[in-house]
Amino acid sequence: MTSYLDKGPPPPADVEYLGFDFVEFWVGNAAQAASYYVSRFGFEPLAWRTLETGERELASYIVKQGEIIYCFTSALNPKNEDLEVFLARHGDGVRDVAMTVKDCRATFDFAVGNGAVPVRKPTILEDADGQAVVATIKAGFGDTVHTFVERQNYKGSFLPGYPSLESDDPLIRTTPSPGLGFIDHCVSNNGDQEMENVVNFYIQKLGFHRFWSVDDKQLLTEYSALRSIVVCDYHERVKMPVNEPAEGLRRSQIQEFVDYYDGPGIQHIAMNTPDIINAISQLRSRGVTFITVPNAYYEDLKKRLSSQDTISVKEDMKILQELGILVDFDEEGYLLQIFTKPLNTRPTLFLEVIQRASNNGFGVGNFKSLFEAIERDQSLRGNL
Structure with a gap:
């Protein structure tokens, strides 16, 4: 085992990673996958985006426990090539490991300037709870991506465009929370x-x-x-x-x-x-x-x-x-x-x-x- 003491030179001051933000799974049935993590792992419903909220292409169900946020996404329509290819190759799996950052634009520009492949340029998402800035790059392996999330000006439950989903899971009343942090x-x-x-x-x-x-x-x-x-x-x-x-x-x-x-x-x-x-x-x-x-x-x-x-x-x-x-x-x-x-x-x-x-x-x-x-x-x- 080797531990490394040399961190190398620090990145620019605005390029600061604050922690994991959320993990998104691409799955065949987002509603059932989210329900599984609620019933088995004690997560609670947090937000959603689907037909009932005005979304026409992708259904996402978001659950939370402590500071852990998981997002489960499926295609709403046939012939969604991106999800079809992903699921055919990998089965249900992690698509996005998102990171909370101090400055989304600075972090994106730093990564892309160093050779990272962009997927989504910095984009402002906004609703009544404020605004967040998000951008996505390809990770260094496979079909995984990393989204940078700047959310200090957002007070909503997850991200703009994802209404809160309040649901009282009956297992919460019978089995205490596992307390995952x-x-x-x-x-x-x-x-x-x-x-x-x-x-x-x-x-x-x-x-x-x-x-x-x-x-x-x-x-x-x-x-x-x-x-x-x-x-x-x-x-x-x-x-x-x-x-x-x-x-x-x-x-x-x-x-x-x-x-x-x-x-x-x-x-x-x-x-x-x-x-x-x-x-x-x-x-x-x-x-x-x-x-x-x-x-x-x-x-x-x-x-x-x-x-x-x-x-x-x-x-x-x-x-x-x-x-x-x-x-x-x-x-x-x-x-x-x-x-x-x-x-x-x-x-x-x-x-x-x-x-x-x-x-x-x-x-x-x-x-x-x-x-x-x-x-x-x-x-x-x-x-x-």
């Missing part, structure tokens, strides 16, 4: 030897820097291995891990994603919570399924924790084991994390829930156990 990081999977090109896109086009990395000598199992580099903005608010497969005895889980997604794309989104025990208890009660980790993992974990005297995990280890929550630690602190099983028919996208206790890593100590768990599921799918 914000997007911690978004991970892309790429083909072999593609990782460095993607990393360089973020560094050269957006002014990001290398934050953390591991190679295939550290992340390997009996069957497969991977390489990963995390890039982030100068202020370290937007973190994007970039993965690629390394040569192994069998097809790695990274390659499985690339095969079924038909190219690179977002593999998972990590959602941060201050109380992962409550979060996973509520999510399991709502029917969310997670990867399973053998009891031997916790026996080994207890031995590793007992061999050092600087880190003390406050949470009850018995409860963590019952819920299947993983623990990683270093000299600075520890983190708790867990991963859902794939959420789509294709074994592509999944979600992570993470709680940090003075640890800014990405669970490298858990990667082997995680990959072995995924490989067990791969074997059941006949893909190992």
Whole structure:
């Protein structure tokens, strides 16, 4: 594992990334997909844009929990070529990882001036709640894009043109909120030897820097291995891990994603919570399924924790084991994390829930156990 201290030169003062804004999924049925995240993950309806609101081409349903905003978009009419091609290739997947920025025009001009491919030039969106400025570029991998959102002059629930959608989900009254707080990081999977090109896109086009990395000598199992580099903005608010497969005895889980997604794309989104025990208890009660980790993992974990005297995990280890929550630690602190099983028919996208206790890593100590768990599921799918 390598942590990088050199951020490189700061970008211009107006080019400042404030955090993740929203993630947009292109799906076959936006209404049902949004309902799934409401019922299973405890999100609440936030806004919408569809026939009832005057929209004629694309239907979007937006849900929110804490500061996490997910937008699900489908075509309203047949022969929408962009969505048809995307869904035929990838299945349901992440189209847009949007970032809140200080100055949309400055950020767009900076990225495009450095060679990023524009998709939508800076555009002012306006309604009774104020105005927002948005612009979109192609990301450095696959069919994913990044939208820059400047929203300090907007007070509405999502964006202009998306009326608020107030709906009292009955599960809210019976199952408390999981308490998911914000997007911690978004991970892309790429083909072999593609990782460095993607990393360089973020560094050269957006002014990001290398934050953390591991190679295939550290992340390997009996069957497969991977390489990963995390890039982030100068202020370290937007973190994007970039993965690629390394040569192994069998097809790695990274390659499985690339095969079924038909190219690179977002593999998972990590959602941060201050109380992962409550979060996973509520999510399991709502029917969310997670990867399973053998009891031997916790026996080994207890031995590793007992061999050092600087880190003390406050949470009850018995409860963590019952819920299947993983623990990683270093000299600075520890983190708790867990991963859902794939959420789509294709074994592509999944979600992570993470709680940090003075640890800014990405669970490298858990990667082997995680990959072995995924490989067990791969074997059941006949893909190992």
